[in-house]
Every structure is written in C-alpha cells, then in structure tokens.
Amino acid sequence: MAILGLQLQQRFPVLTAVCYSRLISATIHAPAVASVSTLSCKLKKWNNGGRLPRRLVVGLGASFWAQYMNMAGNSKSFIASARLKGAVEQFTKSPCLASQALQNVEWPEQFPFKDEDFQRFDETSDSLFYEAPRFVTHIDDAAIAALTKYYSEVFPPSNTPGVSILDMCSSWVSHFPKGYKQERVVGMGMNEEELKRNPVLTEYIVQDLNLKPKLPFEDNSFDVITNVVSVDYLTKPLDVFKEMCRILKPGGLAIMSFSNRCFWTKAISIWTSTGDTDHALIVGSYFHYAGGFEPPQAVDISPNPGRSDPMYIVYSRKLSTA
Numbered sequence: 071m072a073i074l075g076l077q078l079q080q081r082f083p084v085l086t087a088v089c090y091s092r093l094i095s096a097t098i099h100a101p102a103v104a105s106v107s108t109l110s111c112k113l114k115k116w117n118n119g120g121r122l123p124r125r126l127v128v129g130l131g132a133s134f135w136a137q138y139m140n141m142a143g144n145s146k147s148f149i150a151s152a153r154l155k156g157a158v159e160q161f162t163k164s165p166c167l168a169s170q171a172l173q174n175v176e177w178p179e180q181f182p183f184k185d186e187d188f189q190r191f192d193e194t195s196d197s198l199f200y201e202a203p204r205f206v207t208h209i210d211d212a213a214i215a216a217l218t219k220y221y222s223e224v225f226p227p228s229n230t231p232g233v234s235i236l237d238m239c240s241s242w243v244s245h246f247p248k249g250y251k252q253e254r255v256v257g258m259g260m261n262e263e264e265l266k267r268n269p270v271l272t273e274y275i276v277q278d279l280n281l282k283p284k285l286p287f288e289d290n291s292f293d294v295i296t297n298v299v300s301v302d303y304l305t306k307p308l309d310v311f312k313e314m315c316r317i318l319k320p321g322g323l324a325i326m327s328f329s330n331r332c333f334w335t336k337a338i339s340i341w342t343s344t345g346d347t348d349h350a351l352i353v354g355s356y357f358h359y360a361g362g363f364e365p366p367q368a369v370d371i372s373p374n375p376g377r378s379d380p381m382y383i384v385y386s387r388k389l390s391t392a
Contacts (some may be wrong), residue, residue, distance in 0.1 A: 192335035195260035200260035239300030283309035311360035
C-alpha cells in the first residue's frame with residue numbers, strides 16, 4: 071500500500087539566482103524520482119506534527135549558468151527548462167512511479183502543507199513577470215503530442231451541444247486536438263496578447279489566480295477544466311481547487327498536466343524541492359483536501375522516457391452528489 075509522504079527538503083537561499091531573477095526564469099529538473107520504499111514511513115511523522123528535512127538541491131548553479139548562456143545566443147530561451155542531469159541521474163534507469171503515486175493513498179487527516187511550502191524564490195508581482203507575451207511552447211513536441219492524444223481520448227466529442235471547457239492558466243495555445251471545437255471554450259490566463267492568439271478559445275479572462283482565486287463563473291458551469299504545466303505556480307491551490315469543484319458540473323472532469331519543466335523562480339517551494347512522484351502526490355492532495363472530488367488518479371503519458379520531456383496527468387471528477 072502506498073503511503074502519502076513527500077520528501078521535503080532543506081530551504082536555503084540561492085545566491086546565484088539573484089543576478090538573473092528578473093532577467094531569466096532558470097529552472098531545475100526536480101530530483102530523481104523517489105522509490106515506493108522511500109515514500110513510505112512518512113505518514114507517522116506528519117501525523118505526529120513532525121517536519122521532514124528537505125534534501126539539498128544540487129546543480130542550481132549549473133542550471134542558472136546554462137540558462138544564462140542560452141539567453142546569450144537564443145532570443146527564445148526565456149522559456150521553462152529543466153536542469154542538466156547530474157552524473158548519478160544520467161545512469162539511473164529506475165521506472166517512473168508517478169503513475170503509481172496515487173494508488174491506495176492514506177491521506178493525513180489535515181492538509182499536510184504549511185504556508186511556507188507555497189512561497190517562491192521570486193515574490194514580485196506575477197503581472198510583471200507575465201507582462202511580455204511569450205509565443206513559445208514550454209514542453210517539447212513529443213510531450214505536446216502525448217498530451218493532445220490524451221485529450222482526444224477523454225474529451226467530449228467535438229461540437230457536443232451544451233459542452234463548456236475552461237482552460238486555466240491558458241496562453242496562446244491549449245494543445246487541444248486539431249480542429250476541436252465546443253460551443254464554449256474559456257481561457258483564463260495572465261497575458262491578454264497570448265489569449266487573443268489562442269484559436270480554440272471562444273472567450274477569455276485575464277486573472278491572477280494567486281491574487282484572486284475566486285473564479286468568475288456560475289456554479290456547475292463546465293464539463294472539463296484543463297491546466298497545462300501551470301499547477302506548480304498556484305500559491306493558493308486549495309482555494310482554486312475548491313472553486314474548480316464549484317464550477318464543474320456533477321461528474322465534470324478536471325485534468326492537471328505537468329512535466330519536469332517550470333519557471334523555477336515562480337514555482338512554489340514544495341514543487342522545486344521534490345521529484346515527479348511527489349508532484350503527483352502534491353496535485354492529488356489538492357483534489358483530496360479541496361473536497362467534492364472522486365479519488366484522484368495519476369497517469370504517466372511520457373512519450374519517450376529519458377529522451378524527451380516527461381508528461382504526467384493527475385485528474386479527478388466532481389462527485390455527482392457534490
């Protein structure tokens with residue numbers, strides 16, 4: 071039986087980031103995926119009120135330096151990226167356990183995270199950070215194709231009468247199947263120029279969910295909610311997930327997708343200091359503690375493990391009685 075337990079790591083300031091925090095968004099690949107045995111035995115410490123020490127995150131200097139060098143020769147390098155693998159990781163061939171992370175989880179009675187877990191290295195205004203449009207993709211083509219294929223398998227058929235979809239943290243592209251249409255597809259994001267360019271949207275809203283987690287929609291409005299590689303930026307995730315539950319129709323589907331890439335300075339602390347399996351548990355905990363959702367499930371849709379960006383899904387449906 072899998073026991074919920076995240077490998078929390080020691081927080082410390084990273085001086086190498088200071089010079090570049092406003093110029094770049096250097097990121098790290100989260101540490102190597104933990105094994106089931108490593109994830110076990112944590113629950114008792116949580117239930118006893120203990121806090122586990124965070125592991126030392128290595129390779130940050132190399133990550134920032136690589137990002138800086140990329141900027142010097144590539145004007146499009148202002149995108150999320152992963153840090154270079156260390157010597158140990160390059161030869162690690164352990165199977166990814168992210169898809170197993172939410173099987174038979176024993177959740178602590180109370181939400182196990184504290185406010186400090188949702189702090190970020192860069193706490194300056196998100197509106198400033200996203201002020202300039204970025205017409206780039208933040209995962210590679212193979213990962214995008216895998217996500218699009220997944221959507222094609224779980225979305226309602228195109229042009230189904232009455233179907234409404236909300237793409238949260240949206241941008242100029244949503245990675246929906248080619249030609250996919252619905253009567254109402256709403257995009258919610260941080261940059262209006264990006265949202266205007268998104269061809270699948272029928273309407274859009276500019277809103278900072280970290281300042282205003284309240285969603286401006288009626289109860290039971292949407293059949294599907296998507297969020298692509300952005301759940302790691304939410305600083306008030308429980309508030310947002312409770313709102314997601316409110317606006318989903320009974321039985322509505324919420325799909326959170328993520329990779330190992332992020333704008334490290336804007337991702338929450340608990341995310342940047344944990345690995346892929348832990349990330350699935352983190353997102354699963356949002357569904358669980360928000361209430362009103364079926365037990366969350368995790369799926370590994372990574373197209374070419376070790377050769378292209380990994381891609382993971384954590385999803386759940388609103389309870390029919392919620």
